[in-house]
Amino acid sequence: MKRIIVGQSGGPTAVINSSIVGVYQKAKELGIEKVYGMVYGIEGFLDENIIDLDDYLADDNNIELLKRTPSAFLGSCRYKLPPFAEAKEVYKKIFKILEKNDIDGFFYIGGNDSMDTVKMLSDYAKENNKKQVFMGIPKTIDNDLSITDHCPGYGSAAKYIATSIKEIIRDNASFGVKKPTVCIVEIMGRHAGWLTAAAALAKDDTCEGVDAIYLPEIPFDIDKFVKKIEKLATEKKSIVIAVSEGIVNKDGNFICEIGAGEKKVDAFGHKQLSGCAKTLADIIASKTGLKTRAIELSTLQRSATHIASLTDIEEAINVGAVAVEGANNGKTGMMVVMEREKTKNYKINYQLYDIHSIANVERKVPREWICTKHNKMKDPFLKYVTPLIKGELIPIYKDGTPVHLVRK
Amino acid sequence: MKRIIVGQSGGPTAVINSSIVGVYQKAKELGIEKVYGMVYGIEGFLDENIIDLDDYLADDNNIELLKRTPSAFLGSCRYKLPPFAEAKEVYKKIFKILEKNDIDGFFYIGGNDSMDTVKMLSDYAKENNKKQVFMGIPKTIDNDLSITDHCPGYGSAAKYIATSIKEIIRDNASFGVKKPTVCIVEIMGRHAGWLTAAAALAKDDTCEGVDAIYLPEIPFDIDKFVKKIEKLATEKKSIVIAVSEGIVNKDGNFICEIGAGEKKVDAFGHKQLSGCAKTLADIIASKTGLKTRAIELSTLQRSATHIASLTDIEEAINVGAVAVEGANNGKTGMMVVMEREKTKNYKINYQLYDIHSIANVERKVPREWICTKHNKMKDPFLKYVTPLIKGELIPIYKDGTPVHLVRK
Numbered sequence: 115m116k117r118i119i120v121g122q123s124g125g126p127t128a129v130i131n132s133s134i135v136g137v138y139q140k141a142k143e144l145g146i147e148k149v150y151g152m153v154y155g156i157e158g159f160l161d162e163n164i165i166d167l168d169d170y171l172a173d174d175n176n177i178e179l180l181k182r183t184p185s186a187f188l189g190s191c192r193y194k195l196p197p198f199a200e201a202k203e204v205y206k207k208i209f210k211i212l213e214k215n216d217i218d219g220f221f222y223i224g225g226n227d228s229m230d231t232v233k234m235l236s237d238y239a240k241e242n243n244k245k246q247v248f249m250g251i252p253k254t255i256d257n258d259l260s261i262t263d264h265c266p267g268y269g270s271a272a273k274y275i276a277t278s279i280k281e282i283i284r285d286n287a288s289f290g291v292k293k294p295t296v297c298i299v300e301i302m303g304r305h306a307g308w309l310t311a312a313a314a315l316a317k318d319d320t321c322e323g324v325d326a327i328y329l330p331e332i333p334f335d336i337d338k339f340v341k342k343i344e345k346l347a348t349e350k351k352s353i354v355i356a357v358s359e360g361i362v363n364k365d366g367n368f369i370c371e372i373g374a375g376e377k378k379v380d381a382f383g384h385k386q387l388s389g390c391a392k393t394l395a396d397i398i399a400s401k402t403g404l405k406t407r408a409i410e411l412s413t414l415q416r417s418a419t420h421i422a423s424l425t426d427i428e429e430a431i432n433v434g435a436v437a438v439e440g441a442n443n444g445k446t447g448m449m450v451v452m453e454r455e456k457t458k459n460y461k462i463n464y465q466l467y468d469i470h471s472i473a474n475v476e477r478k479v480p481r482e483w484i485c486t487k488h489n490k491m492k493d494p495f496l497k498y499v500t501p502l503i504k505g506e507l508i509p510i511y512k513d514g515t516p517v518h519l520v521r522k
Numbered sequence: 523m524k525r526i527i528v529g530q531s532g533g534p535t536a537v538i539n540s541s542i543v544g545v546y547q548k549a550k551e552l553g554i555e556k557v558y559g560m561v562y563g564i565e566g567f568l569d570e571n572i573i574d575l576d577d578y579l580a581d582d583n584n585i586e587l588l589k590r591t592p593s594a595f596l597g598s599c600r601y602k603l604p605p606f607a608e609a610k611e612v613y614k615k616i617f618k619i620l621e622k623n624d625i626d627g628f629f630y631i632g633g634n635d636s637m638d639t640v641k642m643l644s645d646y647a648k649e650n651n652k653k654q655v656f657m658g659i660p661k662t663i664d665n666d667l668s669i670t671d672h673c674p675g676y677g678s679a680a681k682y683i684a685t686s687i688k689e690i691i692r693d694n695a696s697f698g699v700k701k702p703t704v705c706i707v708e709i710m711g712r713h714a715g716w717l718t719a720a721a722a723l724a725k726d727d728t729c730e731g732v733d734a735i736y737l738p739e740i741p742f743d744i745d746k747f748v749k750k751i752e753k754l755a756t757e758k759k760s761i762v763i764a765v766s767e768g769i770v771n772k773d774g775n776f777i778c779e780i781g782a783g784e785k786k787v788d789a790f791g792h793k794q795l796s797g798c799a800k801t802l803a804d805i806i807a808s809k810t811g812l813k814t815r816a817i818e819l820s821t822l823q824r825s826a827t828h829i830a831s832l833t834d835i836e837e838a839i840n841v842g843a844v845a846v847e848g849a850n851n852g853k854t855g856m857m858v859v860m861e862r863e864k865t866k867n868y869k870i871n872y873q874l875y876d877i878h879s880i881a882n883v884e885r886k887v888p889r890e891w892i893c894t895k896h897n898k899m900k901d902p903f904l905k906y907v908t909p910l911i912k913g914e915l916i917p918i919y920k921d922g923t924p925v926h927l928v929r930k
Contacts, residue, residue, distance in 0.1 A: 126696045154698030163698075185692035192697070276923045277828055284593035284926060285825040288534045289600070290562030290571075297821075318920065320928045412817045413705075417693040420685055420829060423922060503922035512726065514831060514911035515684045518692060520728045 115144075115247070115442050118219035119212075120167075120434075121152035121159060122186040123193075123228035127255050127267025128274070128422040129430040131180045131187045131519075133223045136434025137251070138171050144442050150217065153521070155191035155224075156231055160204070162211055170519065179519035181427055182509050184419035187519060194227055195234045205238050209246070218246050219441045223434070225254035225265070229449055229473040236447030236469065249437040250449035250469055253430070255416045257308035260475040261467050262451035266433055267416070269426030269502035272312035274418040275301060276503060278411060279316040279324060279356065286407075287352035293405055294347040296398050297354045299324075300391035300410045304360040306478045307331050309415065312499060313356030314491035325353050326489035330360035331478050334369055339394065340401050342489065347404055357390055359410075369393055420516050424505025429462060436464040460501035523552075523655070523850050526627035527620075528575075528842075529560035529567060530594040531601075531636035535663050535675025536682070536830040537838040539588045539595045539927075541631045544842025545659070546579050552850050558625065561929070563599035563632075564639055568612070570619055578927065587927035589835055590917050592827035595927060602635055603642045613646050617654070626654050627849045631842070633662035633673070637857055637881040644855030644877065657845040658857035658877055661838070663824045665716035668883040669875050670859035674841055675824070677834030677910035680720035682826040683709060684911060686819060687724040687732060687764065694815075695760040701813055702755040704806050705762045707732075708799035708818045712768040714886045715739050717823065720907060721764030722899035733761050734897035738768035739886050742777055747802065748809050750897065755812055765798055767818075777801060828924045832913025837870060844872040868909035 120137045122130055134151070141149045149167045152159040165188075170176050180187060196204060212220065222232050229250045236248035252259050257268035279299060286297045301310040307329025317323025325346055328334055346353045361369045370390035391408035399406045433450040440448060448466040455461040483495040509516035528545045530538055542559070549557045557575045560567040573596075578584050588595060604612060620628065630640050637658045644656040660667050665676035687707060694705045709718040715737025725731025733754055736742055754761045769777045778798035799816035807814045841858040848856060856874040863869040891903040917924035 126693055158698055183692070184689045185696040189698045190696045273922055278822055278826070280923055280926065281592045281825040281827065282821060284591070284928075285534060285821045288594040288598045290566055290597045315923060318923070318925070320926050407821070409820045409822075410818065413690060413693045413815070414686055414817075417689040418686070419689065500921055505922070506919060508916065511914060513908055514681055514913070515688055515723060515726070517726075518688065518728050520692075 115146055115219040117148040117150070117215065117217045118146055118221060118438070119150040119152055119164065119217050120221040120223065121155045122188045122190045123155040123222060123224035123231065124190060124253070125225070125255065125416060126185040126190055127253055127416050128184050128270035128419040129266055129426050130223055130253050131183050132427045132430035133251050133253060133266065133434035134167070134187060135177055135180055136431035137221050137438050138167050140435035140438040144438065150215070151188045154189040155193060156195065157191035157193040158189060159211065160207060164215065165521070176519050179510060179517060181507060182419055182516060183518040184417035187521065189521070192227070195231050198234070198238060208235065209244055212246055219438070220246055220248045221251055221437055221441070222248070223251040223253045225256065225259060226474055226476065229259070229469055232449065233447065233469045233473040239446065247441045247444070247446035249441045249446065250472070251433050251437045252449060252451070255309060256303055256306055258306040258476045258478070259472060260477045261472055263454040263462070264452060264502060266426060266430035268308060269429070270419070270422040271309055271415045272315060272499060273423045273503035274415055274421055275309060275312045275411060276315035277421055279313050279354070280321050282409060283316060283321055283324070283352070283354050286354055291351065294351045294353055295405045295407065296343055296395070297407045297409060298391040298395050299354065299356050300359055300389050300408065301356055302411070302415050303330065303358045305330055305476060307358050308479055310356050310358035311479055311491050311495055314496060315499060315503065324356045326355050327491060328355070328357045328361050328489060329479055329484060330358045330362060331481065332484060332486055333364040334361040335364070336369070336397065340398065343398055343404070344402055347402065357394065359390060361390055420509045422507060423503045424507045425502055427507055432464055436466070440466045523554055523627040525556040525558070525623065525625045526554055526629060526846070526849070527558040527560055527572065527625050528629040528631065529563045530596045530598045531563040531630060531632035531639065532598060532662065533633070533824060534593040534598055535661055535824050536592050536678035536827040537674055537834050538631055538661050539591050540835045540838035541659050541661060541674065541842035542575070542595060543585055543588055544839035545629050545846050546575055548843035548846040552846065558623070559596045562597040563601060564603065565599035565601040566597060567619065568615060572623065573929070584927050587918060587925060589915060590827055590924060591926040592825040595929065597929070600635070603639050606642070606646060616643065617652055620654055627846070628654055628656045629659055629842070629845055629849070630656070631659040631661045633664065633667060634882055634884060637667070637877055640857065641855065641877045641881040647854065655849045655852070655854035657849045657854065658880070659841050659845045660857060660859070663717060664711055664714055666714040666884045666886070667880060668885045669880055671862040671870070672860060672910060674834055674838035676716060677837070678827070678830040679717055679823045680723060680907060681831045681911035682823055682829055683717060683720045683819060684723035685829055687721050687762070688729050690817060691724060691729055691732070691760070691762050694762055699759065702759050702761055703813045703815065704751055704803070705815045705817060706799040706803050707762065707764050708767055708797050708816065709764055710819070710823050711738065711766045713738055713884060715766050716887055718764050718766035719887055719899050719903055722904060723907060723911060732764045734763050735899060736763070736765045736769050736897060737887055737892060738766045738770060739889065740892060740894055741772040742769040743772070744777070744805065748806065751806055751812070752810055755810065765802065767798060769798055828917045830915060831911045832915050833910055835915055840872055844874070848874045
């Protein structure tokens with residue numbers, strides 16, 4: 115390979131930029147001449163919105179800043195490539211731009227949809243005898259890519275969630291009120307509960323942990339939930355619950371959409387989606403009279419690089435580097451997967467895997483890791499997740515806030 | 523003084539526990555024999571819920587942990603002492619407990635309401651020739667205590683807000699969408715806009731900052747707001763707005779309560795308070811068709827000790843120490859105030875001030891620091907706030923999350 119391009123796609127993570135670092139550094143090590151970045155993913159690429167990464171990353175200080183910069187440095191997109199049959203001109207345009215710029219390696223950092231893009235492009239290249247190689251670099255806070263042990267971005271989100279919930283638990287316990295206070299924390303993850311499950315990490319010697327965890331993998335029963343809170347309220351003063359934004363009832367309807375069985379309508383007559391924590395807090399307040407509070411961790415879950423996991427950052431760098439190494443050895447149509455060694459100490463081996471087995475497949479939290487009786491996570495999950503949040507990379511502060519690297 | 527007691531009251535902050543450290547360390551330095559803590563403030567004190575701080579703080583490691591522990595280590599309360607005339611028995615009980623335990627110094631860490639407690643108790647002591655002294659130690663994220671330059675707790679909240687908004691701005695700018703995305707961030711402060719104003723700190727060389735800031739000090743005009751967003755949407759793709767939870771319209775009604783002029787009602791027929799960010803996001807989505815997102819920074823603003831300001835921690839320690847020093851010199855009925863030197867370099871002098879001038883007085887953001895034309899903060903505010911967020915005290919991590927000190 116002589117000239118390569120890297121892009122970012124889908125929802126950002128706290129470490130998505132570390133994978134650019136991995137791609138860039140490995141390319142330089144291998145003597146690759148040019149490393150381009152596509153601005154706003156494949157969508158920007160189609161507009162030939164391309165930058166030369168040397169303009170930013172030739173400076174080692176900027177590499178250190180990029181590792182500490184949240185969100186997609188290059189800009190991201192949610193563009194899904196249409197099938198060949200429907201839009202041959204799109205494929206032709208992509209390869210024309212690649213050829214025009216003499217680019218022979220294409221690296222795409224993303225989740226499920228982005229791996230579909232890599233699959234389509236590598237299939238097209240094979241069918242049409244194109245020389246370019248296409249590689250997928252895993253990234254998603256949702257941790258729902260198949261085959262790989264976990265996904266870069268998840269560990270940092272899990273660390274942020276665990277840290278924030280520990281702080282929320284302390285805060286919620288601060289008043290010695292006679293009436294218990296119920297705090298419901300809403301965590302991202304529309305279909306898979308990996309992020310919400312990470313709330314279990316708040317429990318340790320100095321923290322009692324959350325009182326219950328509700329994942330989208332298990333149908334949510336509002337009546338049982340109210341009973342659970344009523345029981346907890348007889349036992350303790352501070353109750354903290356973690357719920358996934360994606361919890362659904364037995365009929366498959368999102369709790370955030372149903373309220374207490376009726377559709378909510380705002381002042382304009384539009385259906386109002388409050389978020390399920392707010393919905394559940396309203397239900398609890400109304401049915402039990404307890405004091406409630408709803409907290410949505412929101413986009414900070416995916417962008418709080420100031421408390422990113424060092425393990426996650428290093429792994430995000432590694433998956434980028436391994437993709438470049440593989441492509442340089444002629445591989446294409448593959449994604450880097452992480453395989454955990456079955457040894458006592460946590461160790462990851464990096465492999466390449468056929469993208470056809472990965473694209474569009476969603477991995478959920480195994481049912482056997484969820485204790486449905488007590489709404490808790492079982493030990494195998496804790497064993498799985500704990501190594502992923504370890505270590506810190508202290509931000510570079512200027513005048514009291516972390517500094518980031520930003521495109522000009 | 524031979525035996526003293528310290529309590530915490532009102533909403534917690536990220537550094538409220540550092541003031542306990544200041545009280546404890548200065549007391550030990552002065553040879554004071556016992557430092558008690560009241561559990562759950564004056565409310566717990568009335569139940570004689572008292573602990574010996576030696577049980578925790580004789581160990582220096584625990585002192586370091588306490589500086590890094592969010593929320594009120596001793597527990598807090600929102601109990602407001604009734605006037606003498608109405609409840610003499612309460613005052614008699616308090617002094618009986620003090621006398622029984624031979625306590626001659628009473629230190630109360632809190633905001634406006636808590637300073638009222640100090641005032642009432644010191645007045646009662648004087649009128650009844652009691653020997654005990656009563657001192658107020660300022661604490662509030664709201665920064666609304668009068669006389670003092672600022673309040674411990676504010677700097678750390680401001681640092682969390684600035685850091686989080688920088689991350690939110692990066693996240694919001696990540697997509698190269700054709701349609702602008704409007705992100706509305708709701709910040710605490712029911713009557714004073716100090717915290718929301720701190721959103722201005724997000725702007726620096728690497729961050730464009732927020733596009734507008736709305737404080738409760740200035741009447742909020744929904745039509746003007748919609749027009750402002752419409753104009754911004756013609757100029758840029760990512761729009762981030764900071765609003766105080768306490769913004770009110772010209773008639774003095776909270777925006778979060780009025781929605782678009784009508785009261786919102788939830789599925790149970792109860793008036794629903796969504797938070798003003800959600801209300802404004804719904805209005806913008808409905809009136810402009812733009813994509814919107816509402817984020818409430820919630821209680822993390824006051825409890826995110828993992829990114830507390832070192833300046834704030836040190837000042838919180840100092841106000842505790844100065845209170846003990848003053849009381850040891852016979853002072854009573856006073857609060858520690860911070861006076862900023864009019865020199866080039868930031869420097870704080872600590873003074874004692876008559877509590878009667880402080881209790882129940884609310885300080886707002888000066889109008890001349892607010893640019894109402896562009897909804898921005900002016901330079902004098904930035905000059906005021908910047909030193910308060912400087913410095914960090916790195917958390918003590920175990921297995922990837924910060925460790926706290928917790929009462930047994």
